[in-house]
Amino acid sequence: MEKITAVVVLLILKSGTVSAGWSVTFENPNICAIKGSSVDFRCTYNYTDGETVTKTAWYKGAFKDKIWTRVRLSxxxxxxxxxEYHGDLQHNCSLAIHELQVNDSGYYYFRFDTNKFGQRSKTSVYLSVTGLSAEVHPEQVRAGDKVTLECITQCQSPSIVWFKDGLPLAKPEFRAQAEDSGTYFCAVKGQESLHSDPVALDVQYPPTNVSIDVSHSGSLALGSSVNLTCSSAANPAAENYTWYRRASSSSFLLLVGSGEVLSLQSLEASHTGLYLCQVRNSVGEDNATEVLLTVDRNDINRVILFVGIGLKVVIVVLLPLVVIWAGRKTCKSAVNNKEHSHDYENVSASQENKKFKDKIKDKTVTQKEMYV
Structure with a gap:
């Protein structure tokens, strides 16, 4: 009986010695990693001296038929x-997983076999794979509002960096200005290529840089036309344009039109004055710097003067020609009349001589007619 007891005790002691020499240790049993990155399971294992490791393998916990089991990664x-297995058949059991996917999250186990026994790790490595999500607070931002950028991830306090339109951003909190509109994304420092989906920041602001463009420069002639165009930068876009005219000697503003373009046709002297446009959107409003329009009152007198000068030139040039033409025509008429008069006298004399000769021939001429 005592002999049997001694054998049992020896076996127990021997068995305990074997169990005490076997172990698997994970350097970091809880790992959080970003989707798309790589991770290393740093691992060591020990076994009883004199044994030789023949096989190693990594497993992942999974449910099969509602039963938790360990499935070989292969x-x-x-x-x-x-x-990528970085371990060996000595004591290193480290494993690397690349291009992490969300469904890589879970429990991982290591097993090794010697020429005598097989040993599975009693503990595990838990891997959590998470993406990055960028958010802007508040969702609607106006110029001057405080903006906070938040990068959401399941990993505990990673070092986050921010980018705006692909360029590094100094701080994730700021007072919004118009130029802050753009797209933002976050990333873990050192893994900047693995970033969140971009999120847009749209900063709304009232009209600014309001200006007026005049289609014609300088003094405007009576009866001419001109267009005034109002432009500005605004977000959202300007919804309302209102035009006013101020007489140069008055502070009173007269409403003269609406719309982005003010078209003035058939200008009169009363159109002279200072013009300004007021631009408005849902955030606010602003006015343009006034521009002066001058309609020249002397233009009509200039027209009359030019017409008078033109008539004088016409008269000076044409009058001599008319006089010459009239003179020539008068002379020609006189010559024609003279020629017609001689012909008449010659014809008359010829007829009288003929009658006188006829009388002499007939011996009926009187003595008095002979000496006439």
């Missing part, structure tokens, strides 16, 4: 070409 097609 049995998961999703891990193909993404795992």
């Amino acid at each position: 049995d998961f097609p999703s891990y193909d070409n993404r795992t």
